[in-house]
Amino acid sequence: MMRKGTMIVLAAALVLLLAVIGGCGGGQTDEAATPPATGDATQLAETHDCDGGCGMKAVPLDKLTEINGKFYCAGCAAKAKTEESAEHPHG
């Protein structure tokens, strides 16, 4: 003859088991459906290497200045502008 306490433990274990299986499966599905969103935004942005010789690579275009069809970072853009104006001294 089974004791009432044993039945309750078995019933509780069964409920717990079902909850774990159901919860686990649902959770995994949700995680798999959600795409990883961290770090991709910067890679998707259009980038260009700095042509100024400073060695900067994959600089976002909004950080670059286009001079004569080349892209320069802030530092190199200032130099390039100076050199460009220096090419035409006193007409």
Ligand SMILES: [Zn+2]
């Ligand atoms: Zn540069």
